[in-house]
Amino acid sequence: MNPEIWRRSPVSFDRRPAQTETRDNWMVVLKYEDESEGPYLIDLSPRTRWDVQDSHLAEIRPGGVPIPDKPGQCTFQKGILVNRMNRTQAAVWHLTGETPEPPAHAAYTDVTESTVFLALVGRRVFAITEKLTSLDFLDPARSAPFLLQGPFSHVPCQVVTLEKSPDRAGILLTCSRGYARDLVAAILDAGEEFGLRPAGQIAFHNWLEELGY
Amino acid sequence: MKRLTHLPTLRIDPSQEIPLKYNRRTYQGVHGDTVATALFANGVRILARSLKYHRPRGLYSLDGECSNTFMQVNAIPNVCTENTLLRRGMTVEAQNVKGTPETDRMGFMDKLDWAMPAGFYYRTLHKPARIWPLALKQVRKAAGLGVIAPDFEMKGKYDEIYPQADVCVIGGGPAGMSAARAAAAQGLRVILLESRPWLGGFFDYRPAEYHDGVPLYRRARELAQRLEETTNVRIFSHTAMVGAYNNNLITAFQQGGPGDHFDERYIEIRAVSVVVATGCIERPLLFENNERPGVMQIGCAHRLARTYGLLPGEQAVFSIGHDLGLEAAIDLFDLGLKVACVADIREDGQDPRLVDELAARKIPFWRGWVATRAHGKKTVTKVSLSTIPGTQQRDFGCDLLVASAGMTPVTGPLTLAQAQLQYDLHTGFFLPAQLPPKVHAAGRLLGLHDALAIEASGHLAGLEAAADCGVSVDADRQRARENLDSRPGPVRGCKLVLAPVKGRKSFICFDEDTTIKNIQQAIAMGFEATELIKRFTTAGTGPGQGGIPGHNLPLFVAQYLGEASVAAQPTVVRAPLVPTFLATYAGSHHDMCKRTPVHDSQKQAGGVMRRIGVWRRARYFSQDFSCREEIVNVRNNVGMLDASTLGKFRIWGPDALQALQRVYVSDMSKVSEGKVKYSAMCNDDGCIIDDGVVVKRGANDYYFTTSTARAGVTGEWFRYHTRYDGWNFSIVNLTDAFGVINLAGPNARQVLEKVADADVSNAAFPYIGYREFTIRDTIPVRAMRLGFVGELSYELHVPSSYMQALWDILAEAGRELNIRNFGVEAQNVLRMEKCHLIIGAESELRTTLHDVGLGFLWDRTKTAAKTVGAVALRQTAEQEGRLKLVGFKMEDPSRTPKDGSLIVDRAIRGYICIARHSFTLEEPVGLALVEAPLNQEGTRLEIFEDECGDRRLYAKVVPTPFYDPEGTRLRI
Structure with missing residues (x-):
């Protein structure tokens, strides 16, 4: 591997990084200057994501984590979030920052490069999201984490509500990589009145820790 | 004008003055004022002139039921100033006037009404036909409702939200608030929409007794406070509901207040159940000059005083048909208004306590009398009253005529929700005969007037909505129903529509200047259906959406025709129920499109980016849109194309x-x-x-x-x-997972071999080969040897995160060869020279594989596969009459026809799919789909280009491909 060849995230915030780290040729921002107290928009695009497709999904355990039975359900264990999408398909998101190779099983496809991966966490997150989508992240009939698939700022997205509580609320979302710039601009614009700012990976880890993950 | 500042019902803060500019003068309003009430407070009585006759118009309803108070505010035309809150620095101008609203030079139009009968627009000035375009210009100059410049840019922030709810309550009056409380008490998520800036509805401004000595306004505030403290209720005030769609999708728009981050925002709610508690508006009383400034409805006059602290006049006459009129007369009298007379259309049925109170104040009270004419050139100076049959008449000097025929329910939301309405003889209302599933109605719009009954009705509707959401509330519902049944039911309504007048200046629709005489003219011409009369006379087609004529028009038509078979039917209302800025619908204007991983570097390199489908792509790399240099470079050297969108x-x-x-x-x-x-x-x-x-x-x-x-x-x-x-x-x-670089041109290999960790020679990696290798030990590449542009080409598929790195590496490696970018347009010309197709450009919905010469791709032998389209391909392989793709060259090499030009003789025989000047061949060439007889080599094609008149271009069908027919350049 040539360390001078950089991989680039589809997301670039108009903020000065205060702390960075190199991982697998990605330049990862750990912290931005003047992050304030949130809510935060965090770029998780370098984190590994797999697509799993098989007619016998129940027999597959990505990283030892079971795939939930019903579409819309999620399992979050060992830093791996597994989202059941439909009868034959699940998404596997590695939230810890590790970059494991996909298992040899043919069911797996590495889709890290396919999508932009964002976290929107902190106070009044759902006041921001309701400006962008009619997806119901606070549906009382669902317990977090749960997956919704639908338009977010008019772009087809997969969105997982990881936490509903008002102070620590948070969602994770992915969509086609090409939409990254416009999606980020739309989210930041919607969040401006609530003090939304870009934040680095540390903010994400702190948030996960606060949630007890 | 002196304000009444001591009233507990006020919604203004007189201590906070807010200036506004109107007619080049600065006026002072106060916090809580609307633009119109601020102007009224400063003595402005005429706010606008009417659409057609330029009649003076002023405050009438205070709820935006007509265009009377439409003005230009901060350069935005048609702002309804009676429900637009005053903000600091506003500049207000009258519209549709020549001069000022007080002295409009177009005021003479009012005397020409005889020349503009019903259907004037359809029937007059059309013969001879040449007159109409000239007349139309003059009509448009004289009439109208606001003017907007084509380059006008709407300032402000327009937002959108999509909140979720189990129950959506439309209307924040007592019934709506009760419904919201009842549903919220079941733990449901409730949204309440209220068009005014505060909750309370018709309780809000009234000092009359609610119950046990508590006044109505205090009860309204109690209910509102409790609701605001309920965490699972979201209140959207100053929010007009504008649409209802399938599965209870409710749309609305909200006007922003001082602390909001938006000027206006669009709201879209998906609710399980909906409660409509929109209450009533007043049904206008029709008499001569019934819209003269100084004539206003009961609620308008009462709220001016009680909400804004403004006495609506000095000396008033009341001509009403509802107890609210008596109540208002008493209250306004107590606040200092002189009341010359209260004329009640009803002979009986009044609340005796109110009649006694009138008597106690020595206010003359005449039963069975009605206003017949408002006098005064610009504002009211005198009123004529008469008995209902018109046998007796009396005149009163006054500057205010409070006029109302009664109440009419606000049923627009129910109509949009597909509820069936029918006329109710008791109330005189159009009431829902049948409600759609999971839609409920409550409160005054059902004809209720008793305060406790209204609340009980709302409570029951809230429980019904909760039941829709799956909550078990059977016992509660039973109790709520019994409670409602124990209260007074709907009250008898007044049926009178028209005072005993001829109707020449009795306006049934203020927005469109439609008079009773116009309706009679339409009926005389044979129109009997109200919907047709509405269209022919335009009554109810203005921005008020039938707020003024919506009830009176069908009633008048039914009464006028007087046949038993003619039942009153309400006319249809449609979304948006309230005029809304297009900017509000547009929201935050985010144009969501995709960008490739090398978007920025292409732009920096001079790429002219264009939206192509969902992507933004580099179409050109210079301002020379013929792309000569890009094309010549690929043919003779090496170029790079970003093909990531594949x-x-x-x-x-x-x-x-x-x-x-x-x-x-x-x-x-x-x-x-x-x-x-x-x-x-x-x-x-x-x-x-x-x-x-x-x-x-x-x-x-x-x-x-x-x-x-x-x-x-x-x-x-x-x-x-x-x-x-x-x-x-x-x-x-994996479309977005891989970026794609098309490295093309005779020198492409020289560039690739510098950076690839593999042998890319022609022998090791021949044409139509596929290889996987790395670049600089790091970047994994899936490489295809293709030739879409007709040259030696490598299509390099690379993980998107590495795309920019590879782009830079190739650019650096090709620097000594003067490698350069080429864009989509250059690719388009290059592939056209080679006659490589773009599906959609050289094909259309009816173009088969055979038509474009790709029949050789079809394998007829794999029948077991049941290939999609195989049956049709068999049937169309030799079918006659199909359009076939041909190549052509122009007879005049200086002229390239436009894409889409038609191939003609005496009829249309085909069209040009693409034509460009070929810098390689040094002449224009193109591809066209033509009828089969024209596809023979050497056929002369006659080309009709748009706007070419009688001139034609000519081309000749030639063999394809135009460039490198042997394909040797692909294989070097």
Whole structure:
């Protein structure tokens, strides 16, 4: 591997990084200057994501984590979030920052490069999201984490509500990589009145820790 | 004008003054004022002139039921100033006037009403026909409702939200608030929409007793406070509901207040159940000059005083048909208004306590009398009253006429929700005969007037809505129903529409200047259906959406025709119920499009970016849109194209090959490792819909590309066409996972071999070969040797995160060769010279594989695969009368026809798909779809270009491809 060849995230915030780290040729921002107290928009695009497709999904355990039975359900264990999408398909998101190779099983496809991966966490997150989508992240009939698939700022997205509580609320979302710039601009614009700012990976880890993950 | 500042019902803060500019003068309003009430406080009585006759108009309803108070505010025309809150620095101008509203030079139009009968626009000045365009210009100059410049840019922030609710309550009056409380008490998420800036409805401003000595306004505030403290209720005030759609999708728009981050925002709510508690507005009383400034409805006069602290006049006459009129007369008298007389249309049925109170104040009270004429040139100076039959008449000097025929329910939301309305003889209302599932009505709009009954009705509706959401409330509902039944029911309504007058200046629709006489003229011309009369006379087609004429028009028509068979039917209302800025619908204007990983570097390199489908792509790399240098460079040197937008897929599994066989026309079992296979897809009609290449990457594991346009639908296309087979295969869309660089030109290999960690010589990596290797030990590449632009080309598929790095590496490696970018347009010309097709450009919905000369791709022998489109391909292979793709060259080499130009003789015989000047061939060439008889080589084509008049261009059908027909340049 040539360390001078950089991989680039589809997301670039108009903020000065205060702390960075190199991982697998990605330049990862750990912290931005003047992050304030949130809510935060965090770029998780370098984190590994797999697509799993098989007619016998129940027999597959990505990283030892079971795939939930019903579409819309999620399992979050060992830093791996597994989202059941439909009868034959699940998404596997590695939230810890590790970059494991996909298992040899043919069911797996590495889709890290396919999508932009964002976290929107902190106070009044759902006041921001309701400006962008009619997806119901606070549906009382669902317990977090749960997956919704639908338009977010008019772009087809997969969105997982990881936490509903008002102070620590948070969602994770992915969509086609090409939409990254416009999606980020739309989210930041919607969040401006609530003090939304870009934040680095540390903010994400702190948030996960606060949630007890 | 002195304000009443001591009233507990006020919604203004007189201590906070807010200036506004009107007619080049600065006026002072106060916090809480609307623009119109601020002007009224400063003595402005005429706010606008009417559409057609330029009649003076002023405050009438205070709820935006007509265009009387439409003005230009901060350069925005048609702002309804009676419900637009005053903000600091506003500049207000009158519209549709020449001069000022007080002295409008177009005021003479009012005397020309005889020349503008019903249907004037359809019937007059049309013969001879040449007159009409001239007349139309003059009509448009004289009439109108606001003017907007074509380049006008709407300032402000317009937002949108999509909140979720179990129950959506429309209307924040007592019934609506009770409904919201009842539903919220069941733990449901409730949204309450209220069009005024505060809750309270018709309790809000009234000091009359609610119960046990508590005044209505205090009860309203209690209810509002409790609701505001309920965490599972969201209140959207100053929010007008504008639409209702399937499955209780409710749309609304909200005006922003001082602390809001928006000027206006669009709200879209998906609710399980909806409660409509929109209450009533007043039904206008029709008499001569019934819209003269100084004539206003009961609620308008009462709220001016009680909400804004403004006495609506000095000396008043009341001509009313409802107890609210008596109550208002008493209260306004107590606040200092002189009341000359209260004329009640009703002979009986009044609340005796109110009649006694009138008597106690020595206010003359006449039963069975009605206003027949408002006098005064610009504002009211005198009123004529008469008995209902018109036998007696009296005049009163006054500056205020409070006039109302009674109440009418606000049923617009119910109509939009598909409720069936029918006329109710008791109330005189159009009431819902049947409500759609999960829609409920409550409160005053059902004819209730008693305060406790209204609340009980709302409570019951809230429980009904909760039941819709699956909550078990049977016992509560039973109790609520019994409570409602124990209260007074709907009150008898007044039926009078028209005072005993001829109706020449009795306006049934203020927005459109439609008079009773116009309605009579329409009926005399044979119109009997109210909907047709509405259209012919335009009554109710203005921005008020029937707020003024909506009830009176069908009643008047039914009464006028007087036949038993003619039942009163309400006219249809449509969304948006309230005029809304287009800017509000547009929201925050985010144009969501996709960008490739090298978007920025292309732009920095001079790329002219264009929206192409969902993508933004570099179409040109200079301002020379012929792309001469880009094209010549690829033909003679080497260029780089960003082709990342191509669709890319992985398909795998035991039955992946069968799926490919089903969807592609070729025999896909012949896809061999290390090679690229080009093929096409057709639909069931045999029409070509896509093309691309397939490579095999492992056992039952394939990677294929599609056109950019089909990238979003190809996965579903595979699944749809294999849905009954139960095959075991998977497909994943990798379009965004890989960036693609097309490195093309005779020197392409010299660039690639500098950076690739593999042998890319012609022998090791021949034409239509497929290889996987790394670049600079780091970047994994899937490389295809293709030739879309007709030169030695490498299509390099690379993980998107590495795309920019590879782009930079190739640019650096090619620097000494003067490598340069080329864009989509250059590619378009290059591939056209080679006659390589773009599906959609050289094909259309009816173009088969055979029509474009790609029939050779179809493998007729794989019948077991049941290839999509194969049956139709068999039937159309030799079919006559089809359009065929041909190449052509122009007779006049200085002239290139436009794309889309028609091929003609005496009829249309085809069209040009693409034509460009070929810098390689140094003449214009193109491709056209023409009728089969014209596709023979040497045929002369006659070309009709738009706006060419009688002149024609001529071309000749020639063999294709135009460039390198042997394909030697692909194989070097």
